[in-house]
Amino acid sequence: MPVSRRSSATPIAAALLLTAALAAGCTSPSPSSPTPSPSSSAPAPESENAPGAGEWNVRPASVAAIGDSITTAFDACSLLSDCPEVSWATGTDARVASLARQLLGDSGAVGERSWNYAESGAHVSDLPAQARRAAAHEPELLTVMIGGNDACAPDVASMTDVEDFRADFTETMDILREESPDTQVYVSSVPDLMRLWSEGSGSALARAVWQLAGICPAMLGDPGDASPAADERRTAVRERVQDYNAVLAEVCSADRLCRYDGGAVFDYAFTADHISDWDWFHPSREGQSELAALAFEQVTAE
DSSP: GGGGGGGGGGGGHHHHHHHHHHHSSSSOOOOHHHHHHHOOOOOOOOTTOEEEEOOSSSSSSSSSESSSSSTTTTTTSSOOOOGGOOTTOOOOOOOTHHHEEEHHOHHHHHHEEEEEETTTTTGGHHOOOOOOOOTOOOOOEEEEEOOOHHHSSSSSSGGGOOHHHHHHHHHHHHHHHHOOTTEEEEEEOOHHHHHHHHTTTTTTHHHHHHHHHHHSSSHSTTTTOHHHHHHHHHHHHHHHHHHHHHHHHHHTTTSTEEETTHHHHHOOOOGGGGBOOOTTTSSSHHHHHHHHHHHHHTOOOO
16 A cells, blocks of 8 residues: 555644654653553463463463553554554454454453553663563463664664663563563564655655654654665664564573564564554554454464
C-alpha cells in the first residue's frame, strides 16, 4: 500500500499538537497515560499438560509483558496516549487478537491472567525493574520488546552502547530466572527503523510530523535529506538495531526457556497501514495485530 493513502485524512493539527506535547516520539513517557497496573494479583491456574524442566509449553496460561511504547500501544487509538487494550502482547480488543487473547481466551481471562508493565519511553536500562514487577506474578510467559528508544537517540553518538545493552538485557534475564525460574520468555526483535523512514519519507505530512515533533532524530531527522552523510547516519542506526538484535538472540539462546523471534519483527515488511496516523512512528491497530500474529506463531511453534 503506497504511503500516499494519508493526505488530508490526518489533520495537520496533529503535527502541531505533537510538536507542543511530544519531545521525541516514544522516547519520553506520556504524562496522561500511566503504566498499566496489573489486572489481578491472583495466581494463574496451572496449565494442562505442563511441560517438564527445559521443555517449551506452547499454551501458557498466563502472560506478562515488559518493554516500551510499542507494547503499551502508544498512539494506536488516540493522540499522545497509551491504548493497552490493543497491545499486541496483552490487549483485550478482539479485533487486534493479542497474543494473550489468543492464548488465554476471552477478555475476561486476559484481564485476570495477564499483566503489562511496559512503559512508554523505556530503554533497555529500564527493563530490569520491569522484570522484577512482572516476575512477582510468576507468569508462565513473559514477552519482551525493547531497543527502539535505545536507537532513537538525538544523534548516532548518543545511541545506547551495544555492550551496555547486553549488560542490561542479561541482568533482566538473571532477575527473571532468580525470581520466577520457570517463566518462559518470548523476545521480539527490534523493528527495522530504516523501513519506517522509507515508508514515510515520501509523505510530506509524515516528514512534517517527524521533524516538528523531533521523533527518532537519529533515523528520522531531516527526513528529506538524501545526501551521503544522511544515508550514512541512517545506515549507522540500522546497523545498531541489528547489533541489538544479535545481543537479544545471543542472550536468549543461552536460556533454556527463552525464544527469540529469529528476526521476524525486524524482517516484517510493514506498510503505512501498520503505522499510527497520529505520529507516523508507532504501530497502528493493524500494526499491533500483525505483531500479535507474529508472536503467536513463534510462541506456539512445536
